[in-house]
Amino acid sequence: MAERTIVLKGGRVIDPSQGIDQVVDLLLVDGAVAELGTDIQAGGDAEVRDVSGLVVAPGLIDLHVHLRQPGGEHKETITSGAWSAVVGGFTAVCAMPNTEPPIDDPAAVGYVAAQGRRAGAARVYPVGAVSVGQKGERLALVGEMVDAGAVAISDDGRPVSDSGLMRLALQYTDTFGIPVASHCEDLSLSRNGSMHEGIVATRLGITGIPSAAEEAMLARDLLLAQLTGGRLHVQHVSTRYGAELIRNAKARGVQVTAEATPHHFTLTHEAVIGYRTDAKVNPPLRPADDMEAIREGLRDGTLDCIATDHAPHHYDEKEQAFEDAPFGLVGLETALGLGITELVEKGVLGLSELVERMSTAPARAFNLPGGSLRVGAPADVTAFDPAEQWTVDPERFVSKSRNTPFTGRQLKGRARLTVVGGRVVWDADQGLDHARQQARKNA
Amino acid sequence: MPPNTALGKDLVGLESLTADQLRAILDTAEAFKEISERQIKKVPVLRGKTIVNAFFEPSTRTRVSFEFAEKRLSADTVNIASSGSSVVKGETLVDTARNLEAMRIDMVVMRHGSSGSAQFLAERIPSNVINAGDGRHEHPTQALLDMLTIRDHVGRLEGVKVCIVGDILHSRVARSNIFGLRTLGAEVGVCGPRTLLPAAIEEMGVKVFARIEEAIEWADVLNVLRLQLERMQAGYVPSLREYNRVFGLTRERVQAAPGELLVLHPGPMNRGVEIDSDVADGPQSVILDQVTNGVAVRMAVLYLLAGGEPEKAEAAKVDGAHG
Numbered sequence: 211m212a213e214r215t216i217v218l219k220g221g222r223v224i225d226p227s228q229g230i231d232q233v234v235d236l237l238l239v240d241g242a243v244a245e246l247g248t249d250i251q252a253g254g255d256a257e258v259r260d261v262s263g264l265v266v267a268p269g270l271i272d273l274h275v276h277l278r279q280p281g282g283e284h285k286e287t288i289t290s291g292a293w294s295a296v297v298g299g300f301t302a303v304c305a306m307p308n309t310e311p312p313i314d315d316p317a318a319v320g321y322v323a324a325q326g327r328r329a330g331a332a333r334v335y336p337v338g339a340v341s342v343g344q345k346g347e348r349l350a351l352v353g354e355m356v357d358a359g360a361v362a363i364s365d366d367g368r369p370v371s372d373s374g375l376m377r378l379a380l381q382y383t384d385t386f387g388i389p390v391a392s393h394c395e396d397l398s399l400s401r402n403g404s405m406h407e408g409i410v411a412t413r414l415g416i417t418g419i420p421s422a423a424e425e426a427m428l429a430r431d432l433l434l435a436q437l438t439g440g441r442l443h444v445q446h447v448s449t450r451y452g453a454e455l456i457r458n459a460k461a462r463g464v465q466v467t468a469e470a471t472p473h474h475f476t477l478t479h480e481a482v483i484g485y486r487t488d489a490k491v492n493p494p495l496r497p498a499d500d501m502e503a504i505r506e507g508l509r510d511g512t513l514d515c516i517a518t519d520h521a522p523h524h525y526d527e528k529e530q531a532f533e534d535a536p537f538g539l540v541g542l543e544t545a546l547g548l549g550i551t552e553l554v555e556k557g558v559l560g561l562s563e564l565v566e567r568m569s570t571a572p573a574r575a576f577n578l579p580g581g582s583l584r585v586g587a588p589a590d591v592t593a594f595d596p597a598e599q600w601t602v603d604p605e606r607f608v609s610k611s612r613n614t615p616f617t618g619r620q621l622k623g624r625a626r627l628t629v630v631g632g633r634v635v636w637d638a639d640q641g642l643d644h645a646r647q648q649a650r651k652n653a
Numbered sequence: 654m655p656p657n658t659a660l661g662k663d664l665v666g667l668e669s670l671t672a673d674q675l676r677a678i679l680d681t682a683e684a685f686k687e688i689s690e691r692q693i694k695k696v697p698v699l700r701g702k703t704i705v706n707a708f709f710e711p712s713t714r715t716r717v718s719f720e721f722a723e724k725r726l727s728a729d730t731v732n733i734a735s736s737g738s739s740v741v742k743g744e745t746l747v748d749t750a751r752n753l754e755a756m757r758i759d760m761v762v763m764r765h766g767s768s769g770s771a772q773f774l775a776e777r778i779p780s781n782v783i784n785a786g787d788g789r790h791e792h793p794t795q796a797l798l799d800m801l802t803i804r805d806h807v808g809r810l811e812g813v814k815v816c817i818v819g820d821i822l823h824s825r826v827a828r829s830n831i832f833g834l835r836t837l838g839a840e841v842g843v844c845g846p847r848t849l850l851p852a853a854i855e856e857m858g859v860k861v862f863a864r865i866e867e868a869i870e871w872a873d874v875l876n877v878l879r880l881q882l883e884r885m886q887a888g889y890v891p892s893l894r895e896y897n898r899v900f901g902l903t904r905e906r907v908q909a910a911p912g913e914l915l916v917l918h919p920g921p922m923n924r925g926v927e928i929d930s931d932v933a934d935g936p937q938s939v940i941l942d943q944v945t946n947g948v949a950v951r952m953a954v955l956y957l958l959a960g961g962e963p964e965k966a967e968a969a970k971v972d973g974a975h976g
């Protein structure tokens with residue numbers, strides 16, 4: 211590969227991994243960070259970008275996306291998801307294994323990784339299934355999946371009910387140094403439920419999912435992590451006592467990381483009123499008190515990361531009676547704006563802390579390259595305008611799906627330039643056309 | 654289609670109705686009641702209007718009551734009754750809505766197993782939509798006829814203490830009654846096994862009674878809900894016999910009431926389970942009045958949604974002119 215040089219000039223570089231927040235130039239050479247310095251002069255063929263007025267951050271990393279391929283290509287493909295990611299400012303995403311068939315062996319993991327590379331947008335890291343066929347019976351081929359590129363295993367979409375199997379998973383992954391990412395849900399408590407169990411569900415006549423369905427399983431997983439010494443990553447924490455359980459476990463030294471989603475720190479179960487299926491998500495949107503607790507958990511670091519749980523669905527799948535519609539909403543293209551609008555603007559996090567929760571901490575949780583602008587780190591960079599005002603219009607999404615509860619919402623903050631491996635893959639000044647065309651390839 | 658009727662375009666539920674709107678329906682129903690007493694039970698109020706009764710769940714009672722109401726107002730009616738057949742299961746609500754819209758009908762009366770289905774339909778078609786029961790959400794005309802029956806017998810709704818007994822969790826009748834009665838100033842209680850009371854029910858502004866004896870002590874009116882057999886099969890209550898023993902409305906319990914007690918039941922009854930025969934057929938029971946009032950209330954709703962004015966209901970009975 212010919213030496214490729216990019217200079218990002220005049221931006222406000224925020225790199226929580228080095229405690230940097232200052233206006234400085236960033237030099238990227240050959241896919242790696244080469245220098246941070248004032249007034250960097252590059253050679254004649256260097257690509258020089260003026261990023262003054264923008265925040266220059268290590269590329270955002272989303273630990274939780276559903277790219278639907280194989281089996282759900284009408285909702286999203288690995289390619290369309292990877293392009294949706296870079297438009298949202300993400301340079302890497304972790305693809306959950308609950309596809310059809312599930313990603314439960316090295317061949318399937320290799321397929322996801324290869325499709326991700328072909329997409330040529332965000333890095334796509336496969337997450338393998340905990341059990342064969344996601345059936346919750348026998349451990350999947352964890353070691354071989356790691357060799358093929360899996361960065362974690364997860365039961366997302368099909369929670370492991372068998373505590374013995376969860377214990378084995380937490381023990382067995384120890385050899386490979388990867389975490390077990392857990393979607394905590396006691397199915398016997400959540401069965402038939404479609405939204406949070408509370409006054410809104412009662413008024414609407416919708417079967418509820420109690421907070422305890424999440425918390426009971428979370429408590430189990432934390433105890434098993436403590437028992438085994440394994441690494442647990444808790445996905446999409448949505449309740450006050452869930453956050454409290456994690457805070458507690460961390461204080462005891464349990465190896466646990468956790469994520470929260472933009473929808474859980476922004477919306478409450480009242481978003482469902484009117485039977486709005488775009489607000490149907492699992493775990494469900496909770497009451498305001500829980501939402502406040504999620505913000506508090508992100509503030510004090512109990513919840514390490516922000517992850518989207520990007521879950522695309524075709525429009526007619528959501529155009530149904532509430533209880534018949536599937537769970538999930540798309541999040542890649544709204545996450546940064548929601549983080550700035552709901553957390554930074556409202557004083558929950560500083561900008562540097564937001565970058566930490568969306569880049570540095572996720573990289574650490576899953577041992578991924580990136581999350582830092584240290585010399586030698588991958589040249590994965592997101593430049594965003596924290597002051598840009600925009601309105602969410604799903605028609606403009608690069609994702610194949612439009613299922614968002616944020617339609618029409620005014621947001622502040624948007625990615626302007628996304629660089630992956632030293633290559634500019636998203637440039638807002640060029641408009642959406644290129645990303646859209648690329649997103650529809652390899653489908 | 655008149656968008657600005659006294660009730661708006663649709664009757665999806667009672668939660669969104671004001672006290673004035675609820676009173677307008679009840680007063681109009683009162684005026685229409687007399688038609689059912691006539692030799693020729695027909696007035697030309699809805700002549701030329703087409704109404705589809707789309708029942709995607711079996712319900713003889715409600716459908717027949719609506720049909721009587723429609724025919725007595727001279728509407729043209731068509732029934733799409735599909736008792737949970739696979740054909741209906743396969744058709745999505747969207748397709749149902751599109752098909753109904755293509756028929757260019759004036760009004761749709763829909764019963765559907767999914768909560769929110771009535772609103773779903775109302776948002777997608779220009780016809781007036783009347784909810785005849787959507788899942789566990791609302792069954793507004795049932796609650797209206799319950800309220801009319803209570804008002805007939807007690808003379809008012811303000812301050813009347815009404816306790817709904819039984820499976821509140823799965824009951825659209827309970828929800829509509831709670832919304833409507835509270836808006837009109839009644840006090841509402843609920844009583845049933847805790848497994849069949851929905852979460853946070855107190856936040857709907859109702860009193861909760863653990864024991865039927867306490868409920869009877871407090872209430873002026875008991876509205877006794879049917880206990881579906883499936884609830885026992887699903888484990889909400891251990892047995893029907895035990896349910897009758899703990900929550901059943903027996904003669905002894907009714908006789909222990911401190912004052913006069915009115916007993917309603919939306920039907921169909923499980924005699925010997927939630928209500929004993931001597932109560933169902935006894936002096937406190939107004940169950941047959943409910944059936945009569947059902948037709949009058951549905952006539953009132955149809956009339957008002959078709960653009961009729963509440964004050965002109967008396968005149969409309971004669972000449973069918975409603976603007």
Ligand SMILES: [Zn+2]
Pocket residue numbers: 366367393445446492493
């Ligand atoms: Zn999940």
